[in-house]
Amino acid sequence: MAQRGRKKGSDGEASRALLLRIAADEFAEHGYHDTKISTIVRKANVTQPTFYLYFKSKEAIFEELEDLFRTKLAHLTMGSLVDEKFDDYTAFRRMEERLTKVLQFFMDHRSLARIGFCISPSAAEVKTQMAEHIEAQLREKSTAEHLYPNVDVGIVASGLVGMIERLALTKLWTGEKTAPELANNIVTVLLYGLQRNTRVSSIE
Amino acid sequence: MAQRGRKKGSDGEASRALLLRIAADEFAEHGYHDTKISTIVRKANVTQPTFYLYFKSKEAIFEELEDLFRTKLAHLTMGSLVDEKFDDYTAFRRMEERLTKVLQFFMDHRSLARIGFCISPSAAEVKTQMAEHIEAQLREKSTAEHLYPNVDVGIVASGLVGMIERLALTKLWTGEKTAPELANNIVTVLLYGLQRNTRVSSIE
Amino acid sequence: MAQRGRKKGSDGEASRALLLRIAADEFAEHGYHDTKISTIVRKANVTQPTFYLYFKSKEAIFEELEDLFRTKLAHLTMGSLVDEKFDDYTAFRRMEERLTKVLQFFMDHRSLARIGFCISPSAAEVKTQMAEHIEAQLREKSTAEHLYPNVDVGIVASGLVGMIERLALTKLWTGEKTAPELANNIVTVLLYGLQRNTRVSSIE
Amino acid sequence: MAQRGRKKGSDGEASRALLLRIAADEFAEHGYHDTKISTIVRKANVTQPTFYLYFKSKEAIFEELEDLFRTKLAHLTMGSLVDEKFDDYTAFRRMEERLTKVLQFFMDHRSLARIGFCISPSAAEVKTQMAEHIEAQLREKSTAEHLYPNVDVGIVASGLVGMIERLALTKLWTGEKTAPELANNIVTVLLYGLQRNTRVSSIE
DNA sequence: TATGAATGAGGCTTCATTCAT
DNA sequence: GATGAATGAAGCCTCATTCAT
Numbered sequence: 001m002a003q004r005g006r007k008k009g010s011d012g013e014a015s016r017a018l019l020l021r022i023a024a025d026e027f028a029e030h031g032y033h034d035t036k037i038s039t040i041v042r043k044a045n046v047t048q049p050t051f052y053l054y055f056k057s058k059e060a061i062f063e064e065l066e067d068l069f070r071t072k073l074a075h076l077t078m079g080s081l082v083d084e085k086f087d088d089y090t091a092f093r094r095m096e097e098r099l100t101k102v103l104q105f106f107m108d109h110r111s112l113a114r115i116g117f118c119i120s121p122s123a124a125e126v127k128t129q130m131a132e133h134i135e136a137q138l139r140e141k142s143t144a145e146h147l148y149p150n151v152d153v154g155i156v157a158s159g160l161v162g163m164i165e166r167l168a169l170t171k172l173w174t175g176e177k178t179a180p181e182l183a184n185n186i187v188t189v190l191l192y193g194l195q196r197n198t199r200v201s202s203i204e
Numbered sequence: 205m206a207q208r209g210r211k212k213g214s215d216g217e218a219s220r221a222l223l224l225r226i227a228a229d230e231f232a233e234h235g236y237h238d239t240k241i242s243t244i245v246r247k248a249n250v251t252q253p254t255f256y257l258y259f260k261s262k263e264a265i266f267e268e269l270e271d272l273f274r275t276k277l278a279h280l281t282m283g284s285l286v287d288e289k290f291d292d293y294t295a296f297r298r299m300e301e302r303l304t305k306v307l308q309f310f311m312d313h314r315s316l317a318r319i320g321f322c323i324s325p326s327a328a329e330v331k332t333q334m335a336e337h338i339e340a341q342l343r344e345k346s347t348a349e350h351l352y353p354n355v356d357v358g359i360v361a362s363g364l365v366g367m368i369e370r371l372a373l374t375k376l377w378t379g380e381k382t383a384p385e386l387a388n389n390i391v392t393v394l395l396y397g398l399q400r401n402t403r404v405s406s407i408e
Numbered sequence: 409m410a411q412r413g414r415k416k417g418s419d420g421e422a423s424r425a426l427l428l429r430i431a432a433d434e435f436a437e438h439g440y441h442d443t444k445i446s447t448i449v450r451k452a453n454v455t456q457p458t459f460y461l462y463f464k465s466k467e468a469i470f471e472e473l474e475d476l477f478r479t480k481l482a483h484l485t486m487g488s489l490v491d492e493k494f495d496d497y498t499a500f501r502r503m504e505e506r507l508t509k510v511l512q513f514f515m516d517h518r519s520l521a522r523i524g525f526c527i528s529p530s531a532a533e534v535k536t537q538m539a540e541h542i543e544a545q546l547r548e549k550s551t552a553e554h555l556y557p558n559v560d561v562g563i564v565a566s567g568l569v570g571m572i573e574r575l576a577l578t579k580l581w582t583g584e585k586t587a588p589e590l591a592n593n594i595v596t597v598l599l600y601g602l603q604r605n606t607r608v609s610s611i612e
Numbered sequence: 613m614a615q616r617g618r619k620k621g622s623d624g625e626a627s628r629a630l631l632l633r634i635a636a637d638e639f640a641e642h643g644y645h646d647t648k649i650s651t652i653v654r655k656a657n658v659t660q661p662t663f664y665l666y667f668k669s670k671e672a673i674f675e676e677l678e679d680l681f682r683t684k685l686a687h688l689t690m691g692s693l694v695d696e697k698f699d700d701y702t703a704f705r706r707m708e709e710r711l712t713k714v715l716q717f718f719m720d721h722r723s724l725a726r727i728g729f730c731i732s733p734s735a736a737e738v739k740t741q742m743a744e745h746i747e748a749q750l751r752e753k754s755t756a757e758h759l760y761p762n763v764d765v766g767i768v769a770s771g772l773v774g775m776i777e778r779l780a781l782t783k784l785w786t787g788e789k790t791a792p793e794l795a796n797n798i799v800t801v802l803l804y805g806l807q808r809n810t811r812v813s814s815i816e
Numbered sequence: 817t818a819t820g821a822a823t824g825a826g827g828c829t830t831c832a833t834t835c836a837t
Numbered sequence: 838g839a840t841g842a843a844t845g846a847a848g849c850c851t852c853a854t855t856c857a858t
Contacts, residue, residue: 012838033237037832047840049834058832128374148396155375155389162370163363170332170362177359185359192352193397216821241849251823256850420842441645445828455844460829539782556804563789563797566782567775574774578740579767593767600760601805624817649853659819661855670853 016054018044023061028111031119032062062120069109069116070126076105077133091137096187099164103179106168114173117165127165131157160190220258222248227265232315235323236266266324273313273320274330280309281337295341300391303368307383310372318377321369331369335361364394424462426452431469436519439527440470470528477517477524478534484513485541499545504595507572511587514576522581525573535573539565568598628666630656635673640723643731644674674732681721681728682738688717689745703749708799711776715791718780726785729777739777743769772802 022043026035037058041051055061077098106113117123135157138147147153163186171177226247230239241262245255259265281302310317321327339361342351351357367390375381381389430451434443445466449459463469485506514521525531543565546555555561571594579585634655638647649670653663667673689710718725729735747769750759759765775798783789 015838036830048832049841050839052833053838124373127370131374148392151393152381152385152389155371155381155386156393158374159367159371159390159393162366162368164366165370166331166366167359167363170335171359177356181356182359185356186363188352189355189360189363189397190393191397193393193395219821240847242847252849253823253851254821257822262849423842439645444826446826454842456828457830457845458843461843466828535778536782556800559797559801560789560793563779563783563794564801567779567798567801570774570776570778571771572774574739574777575767575771577736578743578770585764585767589764590767593764594771596760596763597768597771597805598801599805601801601803627817648851660853661820662818664854665817 012054015044015046015050019046019051019054020061020064024065024111024115027062027065027119028114062115065112065115066120066122069112070122072109072112073102073105073116073126076101091140092187092191095134095137095190096183099183099186100180102164103168103172103182107172107179110173113168118169127161130164131161134160156190160186216258219248219250219254223250223255223258224265224268228269228315228319231266231269231323232318266319269316269319270324270326273316274326276309276313276316277306277320277330280305295344296391296395299338299341299394300387303387303390304384306368307372307376307386311376311383314377317372322373331365334368335365338364360394364390420462423452423454423458427454427459427462428469428472432473432519432523435470435473435527436522470523473520473523474528474530477520478530480513480517480520481510481524481534484509499548500595500599503542503545503598504591507591507594508588510572511576511580511590515580515587518581521576526577535569538572539569542568564598568594624666627656627658627662631658631663631666632673632676636677636723636727639674639677639731640726674727677724677727678732678734681724682734684721684724685714685717685728685738688713703752704799704803707746707749707802708795711795711798712792714776715780715784715794719784719791722785725780730781739773742776743773746772768802772798 019040023035023040026040026043035058037048037051041048055064106117116126120126131154135153138153138157167177167182167186171182172179223244227239227244230244230247239262241252241255245252248254259268310321320330335358339357342357342361371381371386371390375386376383427448431443431448434448434451443466445456445459449456452458463472514525525534539562543561546561546565575585575590575594579590580587631652635647635652638652638655647670649660649663653660667676718729729738743766747765750765750769779789779794779798783794784791
């Protein structure tokens, strides 16, 4: 209401949103350099000056998309943290849930995710933070005491982020697998490893 | 003398090699678009036409670097296959060895690896092939019968490739970890999972 | 108002036309290779990117000029064919008329004609077609039965095209002769030859 | 003897001649601008500096070829003038002979002729001179008094040059007609015109 | 006589961006 | 809010030509 209640209706807000959406798709598909402003505006049926009415520059709109991704992702994480009531769940189940959420979010915001998680230079930082997040969780006392000691948690965390990215790219966005399937597989491997019969009764 | 019996030589071969090396570093650091021929030649202390004496175009030199990476990587893999005598080794140990080799190769040819494995559009294909390779190995009868049945081998293989990429980026090329360390950690997790006490005596 | 009902107009159409006209003159005078885009735009008082606003490339504008020439020439020929009512005229008189028209057209569109008839690689084809056209006319029954049998009509037709080109170059475009004068002379020679007393009264 | 009697025999003279011949063919086929020194030397199996050992520049070798053409053509014409004993021949028969010689010369020195008569900027001058030559002959008293007075001799001469060029291009160099055939046809038309039986009472 | 290696000069083209309306 | 027209800046590439051997 407050947000959208603009004066009339020649509707600059709509143009802006349209440009943003198209730009997201273009950046996601072609990368930063191979995305041309001229293409974006053509697909949006507006002219180039109109673009600059809403965005300061090509870089600016790209950054806006990065920020959008980061913001949404942050909300997601925060949301997760609130759910922290499930204490009866093991840490790994919680992780599976979070992973599902993240992957579902990637699925629901494909272009944004490709930009903010794969394409953008700032993706490096995002992924680093995500790895740190995961690492921190794995180090949490309640979790850590159950961990096999011979693995470097930092390596696992970072590797997990790599798995997420690659699986999004090759299994999720191709439609081959769903977010829950992927999350479950990832967590299962992380928990038990691949080797059959190695575990006895298991916790679970 | 040893090389090619040239008389003396202001040595074009050297210029070419120099350009190739500098280009590799530039592409690796800045990506394709932000790498300028003008920068490459300036760093090589030659003029632009000299560049075109040895390479047909910017795209051509990039492709040459891609190919170089692919060729070296292929040699590596082939070399590995020869070692296949170690039958007493479990498949996972062999995998650890291979992983070590690959990561060590990434370490020894950092720029090339960044180009061929991360930056280039063809990297997608390289990674897909690598994943297929891994998947095939995991499916090999001798290996497969030991596998925990609840995981999708395709997902694991693809995820593993993602881990490799990310760990190269964040741990290997930063100097934080060595190739054997990473390989060992990866394989260990894959084998046993993270959870302590889940395994009893274990195989090896 | 008359043109296209534009509001006002710094008028891109005009810029385009200007560039096209200047390009025609430049190509006509200096040929394809010695015509530089930089010269064209300087003479048109615009910058180089403006050129590319209206034409895809140097080659493209050249081809546009070629096409323009061919189109106009085709119209001319078609127009002539419509006039075919003059049955009382001898075929040679009709040919004189057509020749006059063609030469007048060359005169009115000097640069275009130089490009499309002399400079362009496609000029070869244009001239071949024109020769075939002429040859066909000479072979038309009504005409052919009056022809002196010892000459190869193909040679005459091709030679006639050569005469047209050369006379345009040396007599028409220099202002030395007019289109009708040239046409009349050409046809007269073709009809009667140079030798006096070979014909008696003749029409003329 | 004097000409070719160079000191030894690593045979620079041969290289020079080879380059000249290849250059002639290249220029003839592709024109001045689309002929690259690099192509010439490659076809001659020498290096670029070798080229500059024998020719000052691209322009210089082109001019040398122009000159070669002009010189040979001049010899031809001079030779013709010597034959001027045939007084019993009509002027037209003498013209046919000369034409044959010129066309035969064009045939024997195809590349040279294409360069000197069609491609080179100086071809304009050559053709002008040839036209003046022809015009002068046509104006010679003995000839002129037989001429039909209604035609402009300048036009005829210039047109004839155009015929020669075009017929060389389309009939001679294609192998469709021989030099004598062409010469005979040209002169016949020029003499009698195309119209059958015109010399008698005239037809129409 | 001949060459491997290198370059000065200059052309074409593209893009993000802005001005004036 | 929107546009038609235009541009500054910069990159890629090619060619004839020369240096040092």
